[in-house]
Structure formats: C-alpha cells, structure tokens
Amino acid sequence: MINVLGITKKYGKFKANDNITLSVGSGELAVLLGPNGAGKSTLIKSVCGLLRFDGSVTIDGHENHTTEAKRLLGYVPEFPVLYPMLTVSEHLEFIAKAYRLDAWEGKAGELLQRFELNDKKMKLGKELSKGMQQKLSVCCALLPQPKAIIMDEPLVGLDPHGIRELKTVISELRENGCALLISTHIIGSMEENWDTTYIMVKGRIQRVCRRSDLNANQSLEDVYFAITENK
Ligand code: ADP
Ligand code: MG
16 A cells, blocks of 8 residues: 655755665554654655655555545644644644545544544644644544555654554554554554564664564564664
C-alpha cells in the first residue's frame, strides 16, 4: 500500500535521509523507530508529499503527489496544524467538505466521543491544549477513512486515556486492513501491535526487524541498543 523506493533528502549539503526504502502492506503496522534527529519526520513529510526529494513514493500504486494518493492517505503531523478561529466541529466539517464526504456526521460524532472531545465541540482551535489539538488532528486524519495512515510521534502530548484510546484505534485500523506507518522515539510504545520496526539512525534504515524475527531471549530494546550504541 505504501511503497518508498530510494528516498534521499538533503537540506543544503546535509543528508537527512539517505536512500530509504520501505514498504507497508494493508493490515500492517510499521514502526519507524529512531533517536531525535534521525530523520523520521523528514522521511514522513517526503512520503506525504510535503517535501521535494530524490526517489519515489507510491500509495496503492499512485505517485504520492496525485489526487488519488492523497485521498487514500491520512497524515497526523508531529505538530498539529489547526485553524485558531475554527471550532472543533468546524474543523471536521471543513475536512468533510474538502473530501466531499457524505453522511460524515455519524463518523465525526463517533471520533469525538472516542477521543473525549464531545464536550469541546464549540471550543476554538486556539483554545485547545496540546493533547486536545493532537486528538483533533487524529480525528481529522481519520474522518475520510483512509486506506493508509502515517502518524508522526502521535502519542506525544496525550494523557493516559488518550494514549489508550489511540492505541485501541490503531489496533482496530490494522485489523480492518489499513496500512499504518508510525514514527516514535520511544521503544515499545506500540508493543501490542507492530509487525515491522524500521530502526533509523543518522538518516539511514539500519535494521528492518520483523516481530516474528525476535525470540524469547531478544527484545526490540536489545536490538535497538546494539545498533545505536556504536553509531
Ligand atoms: P526526527 O524526526 O527523527 O527527530 P528530523 O527529520 O526532524 O528528525 O530531522 C533530521 C535532521 O534534519 C536533523 O538533524 C534536523 O536538524 C535536520 N532538519 C530537519 N528539518 C530541517 C530543515 N528544514 N532545514 C535544515 N535541517 C533540517
Ligand atoms: Mg520528528
């Protein structure tokens, strides 16, 4: 569903992404794990079509800059981008109109309920806490029911209920056949769910770890520290 082939991204002379190749199938949760500055957000922005880069990205076979690809892909950025003067409800209405969704109110109501935003519907974007902004950003990405979802450090800033709810939603999306690519710098934050973890250090994928590769004597943490300590 998400196919990334040989992405290289430079900021001036600095290579933030160096020849990254990865793929995420339907019903698969791929984790992009790496320290701060590894290049995770740069990669995600390239995949979502927000940066120019060398290489190619397709979403279900469509080049990532096409309308077809954009319709299939949901994106939760590292820092929520909301409209300060629109209410919570108006944000969802705006997405519904932009995507020409019909019968979206039920889905919007369900998302607001799940993320405990029901009593915040009339609050303005500028009045929301960081956690509420994050939750609304997730609701906006999920409203069009995308087939592929990319989330950049989605658990950061959420309270324990928010974290539990988002993890549950992520499991359900995976079970329903969505392709998920989720970045994090926290090992084990997707513990119940992940299929593949791409360990990224200094702009490169240093290891592709399938969950089925690990045995009882070897945790993801062991693999991560073995790689990152000599980098
Ligand atoms: P991560 O998300 O893994 O923390 P980023 O992709 O945000 O990493 O950053 C990777 C590297 O690229 C860092 O060294 C960062 O300082 C640099 N970088 C990110 N954005 C820019 C930019 N717009 N201009 C120059 N350097 C940048
Ligand atoms: Mg980042």
